[in-house]
Amino acid sequence: MTIQTPVALAPAQRALSVLGGDLTERSLRLHLEGLSGVDAVGLEQRAADLGTRSIKTSSKAWALDRIIELIDLTTLEGADTPGKVRSLVAKALTPDASDVTTPRVAAVCVYGDMVPYAVAALGSAHANGGPNGINVAAVATAFPSGRASLRVKLADTADAVAAGADEIDMVIDRGAFLSGRYGQVFDDIVAVKDACRRDNGTHAHLKVILETGELNTYDNVRRASWLAILAGGDFIKTSTGKVAPAATLPVTLLMLEVVRDWHRLTGEHIGVKPAGGIRTSKDAIKYLVTVAETAGEQWLTPSLFRFGASSLLNDVLLQRQKIKTGHYSGPDYVTID
Amino acid sequence: MTHLAVPKTYKLYIGGKFPRSESGRTYEVVARDGSFLANAAKASRKDARDAVVAARAAQPGWAGATGYNRGQVLYRIAELLEGRRAQFVLEITSTEGVTAAAAGKQVDAAIDTWVWYAGWADKYVQVAGNANAVSGPYFNISVPEPTGIVAIVAPPDSLLGLVSVVAPAIVSGNTVVVIASETAPLSAISLAEVLATSDVPGGVINILTGSAAEIAPWLASHADVNALDLTGAESLEWVDLQIAAADTLKRVRTPGDFGASLDRIVGFTETKTVWHTKSLI
Numbered sequence: 381m382t383i384q385t386p387v388a389l390a391p392a393q394r395a396l397s398v399l400g401g402d403l404t405e406r407s408l409r410l411h412l413e414g415l416s417g418v419d420a421v422g423l424e425q426r427a428a429d430l431g432t433r434s435i436k437t438s439s440k441a442w443a444l445d446r447i448i449e450l451i452d453l454t455t456l457e458g459a460d461t462p463g464k465v466r467s468l469v470a471k472a473l474t475p476d477a478s479d480v481t482t483p484r485v486a487a488v489c490v491y492g493d494m495v496p497y498a499v500a501a502l503g504s505a506h507a508n509g510g511p512n513g514i515n516v517a518a519v520a521t522a523f524p525s526g527r528a529s530l531r532v533k534l535a536d537t538a539d540a541v542a543a544g545a546d547e548i549d550m551v552i553d554r555g556a557f558l559s560g561r562y563g564q565v566f567d568d569i570v571a572v573k574d575a576c577r578r579d580n581g582t583h584a585h586l587k588v589i590l591e592t593g594e595l596n597t598y599d600n601v602r603r604a605s606w607l608a609i610l611a612g613g614d615f616i617k618t619s620t621g622k623v624a625p626a627a628t629l630p631v632t633l634l635m636l637e638v639v640r641d642w643h644r645l646t647g648e649h650i651g652v653k654p655a656g657g658i659r660t661s662k663d664a665i666k667y668l669v670t671v672a673e674t675a676g677e678q679w680l681t682p683s684l685f686r687f688g689a690s691s692l693l694n695d696v697l698l699q700r701q702k703i704k705t706g707h708y709s710g711p712d713y714v715t716i717d
Numbered sequence: 718m719t720h721l722a723v724p725k726t727y728k729l730y731i732g733g734k735f736p737r738s739e740s741g742r743t744y745e746v747v748a749r750d751g752s753f754l755a756n757a758a759k760a761s762r763k764d765a766r767d768a769v770v771a772a773r774a775a776q777p778g779w780a781g782a783t784g785y786n787r788g789q790v791l792y793r794i795a796e797l798l799e800g801r802r803a804q805f806v807l808e809i810t811s812t813e814g815v816t817a818a819a820a821g822k823q824v825d826a827a828i829d830t831w832v833w834y835a836g837w838a839d840k841y842v843q844v845a846g847n848a849n850a851v852s853g854p855y856f857n858i859s860v861p862e863p864t865g866i867v868a869i870v871a872p873p874d875s876l877l878g879l880v881s882v883v884a885p886a887i888v889s890g891n892t893v894v895v896i897a898s899e900t901a902p903l904s905a906i907s908l909a910e911v912l913a914t915s916d917v918p919g920g921v922i923n924i925l926t927g928s929a930a931e932i933a934p935w936l937a938s939h940a941d942v943n944a945l946d947l948t949g950a951e952s953l954e955w956v957d958l959q960i961a962a963a964d965t966l967k968r969v970r971t972p973g974d975f976g977a978s979l980d981r982i983v984g985f986t987e988t989k990t991v992w993h994t995k996s997l998i
Contacts, residue, residue: 701940707961708766710941711773 389563390570395610398645405563412562412606418598418634427630430673431666440665444700445483447664448475451693452517452653452686454489455717456524456621462497465490469501471715472514476697478713479704485693486682487515487547491523492540499544509546509585511683517547517587521572524591524620526551530568537575540584547585548576551620552604554594562607569611587653588613592631593623601631605638615651621688626656629666636674643675652679655688661699664692690717727757727902729764729926730909732771733919739763744927746902749814757902760925762935765894768923769941772866772892775920780863780890787888788838790916795831797911798824805876808903812875827880830977834884837982841889845983849990856993861986863890864968865943868936870929872949872975875901879908882948885981887921894923894942896933898949902926929953937961944968944985948975 387405389395399407435443453472455464468488476482484505490498498516499506507513518540522528528536537548550572556564569588576584588608592601608616616635619626632654639650652675658664664687671679679685694714701709727746728735740761746754779787798805802824809820842860849857867886872878875898886893897905909924925932930953937945938961945962947955951972962969970984 707938707964708769708935708940710939713940 387563390567392566392570392573392610392612394612394646394648395566398610408562408566408607408610409560411610412603415599415602415606418602420598423598423634424630427628427633427670430633430670431629433666433669435665435669440699441703443665443668444661444696444703446668446680447661447687447696448485448693449483450680450682450685450687451485452487452489452655452688453485453693454621454655454688454690456489456491456519460491460494462494465494465497466501468717469498469514471693471717473502473505475693476700476714479700482697482700484514486686487517489517489519489547489549489688492518492520492536492543492545494518495540495543495545506544507546509582515546516544517549518543518545519549519551519589519620521550521568523549523551523589524622526553527555530571533568534571534575537572541576541578545584547587547615548572549587549589549617551589551591552608554591557595557600557604557607562603565604566607566611569608569613573612585614586612587615587617587651589617589620589655590635591620591623592618592627593625598630598634601634602638605635606642609638609642609650613650615653615686617653617655617688619654619656619688621656624657627654627658627688629670632667633670633674636671636679639679640675649679649684651684651686653686653688658687658689659691659695661692661696664689664696725755727755727906727926729758729760729768730906730912730922730924731764731768731920732774732923733913735909735913736764736767738927739767742927746812746900748811754811755903757906757926759927760896760932761927762932764925764927765932765935766939768894768925769866769868769936769939771920772894772923773941775918776863776865776890776892778918779887779892779921782890784839784842787890788835791831791835791838791884791888794911794915794917795828795835797915798828798831798908801907801911802828804907805904808907809875809901812901812903823874823877827877830877830880831884833977834888834982837885837979838888841979841982844979845986845988851992854995856995857990858993859988859990861889861983862989864985864987865891866941867891867893867944867946867985868933868939868942869893869895869946870933870948870950870953871895871897871905873898873900876904876908878949878975879905881975881977882946882981883922885977886944886946886985888982889986891944891985892921892923894925894936896929896936897924897926899926899928933958934961937967938964940965942967944970946970946985947972 472485505513507515520537521533590604698709738758742759743756744759805824806820846860851857937958
């Protein structure tokens, strides 16, 4: 057996303060593998319990509006065109033309090369990372597989930020993570976070996609969540939406628990974004309940919780129309994506 | 050893499955003499909503099948109905208090009606469609196409009434949500058991039992329902239903008799007219 010299990692602020001054691959591994294991049965039971709440009338109306405000309206297809992005932005600005009181979504989420079209289409409604208006989120780092060299991933990120993206959704290297090369995943995230920096000193928000569908165990999800937070992620996101299973309630609950623990430890707020597979208002309301019961109600704000979704918005609009008109609506009365 | 009576549980038929009512409600079905027959599910508006979702999902596939294929599927149901004749006769005699002979006649009429409509599946387009004469070098062709989802209030005459409103609606490729007779729902659920073992895709015919007065207004105003057949709605406030349906421009058939006629098929179709050049020079 050879004794390896400690490999020093990139000096990320959070990791330095939590793990102590001597930040190495070894200290990171000791920390992540020292996290307590997840009680899978208990977690799934808790998630199922949270999904049984009955939300009615005025609470439901509030929840539907809040869901819309938390949506990252997404189009991530190989067949995306500037026209498709413009129509997505139009929908983000006016979700329901028959009811102008409908709130706007939090952001539109597109591939990096579509960012300029999204920014142009938003015009004065572009929030530029602020609370008023709609942000532009871009997926980067060779989304969805993440199989590219770090140089390419950083160029991908810097390109999207330069084009005006306010939020970057990066994917972690699942291959490296599952092989136990935590240090490599850590350094990647730190480097991408650095690439999010703009010339004026501000930086684009970084969402770290764990792709929980490929991590196999809840223990891995907990470790990856800690890893992403320690490396500097502003948000942890479940999935790319390209791998099944995508977001599930137990996985989101687990990530919310990590975020809650981090808040207790440091006082810092980290966001959570379940993405993929949330298609109905009923499902989305279960997530709202889970957020409120786990991290707390202050997390039900666009800066701390998002839904990555495309078809969810139409279902929410149908439910809103039902509440407003008193009769069931149909897909003919919302726009087709 | 004495045989223990096993009362049957009658449930709804939605999307090819037999769910209980979402509301958990049931009601007693009684014989003409007032004796208890069975518990049937009492559908709520949410069951009606679920049924519409199932019908919408099934509609493109059913309409996309060839007329010949739909005809074959419908013939097959008639065969299965014939095989269950004794069960239907028993249910009709107990719920309607008629003689076995009269019940037998009703079942035969229902099967004949079903076969009659099945025959139209690959023929009604030729009768209702047309090659229109136009002044120009064009073919101008009108063809009927299914309107979509038809919500039906079935007449109280259990099996014959139900078959006479459901068969014509689905022949052209529509899918249906039908509210069965409240007092005599047994043959409706037995028909559902026939459908479940036939080749009809799940969701093409959805059967709700319970109060038509309670459910029909939700279906009449539902924006994803394309037509409303009020044949069995004589005893309801059917003018209100018609008004509710007007908001979304549904095709509405007002209460009346349910004799077999081509008009019942064509009434739930939309006419599409296309132009095509006669030659390319």
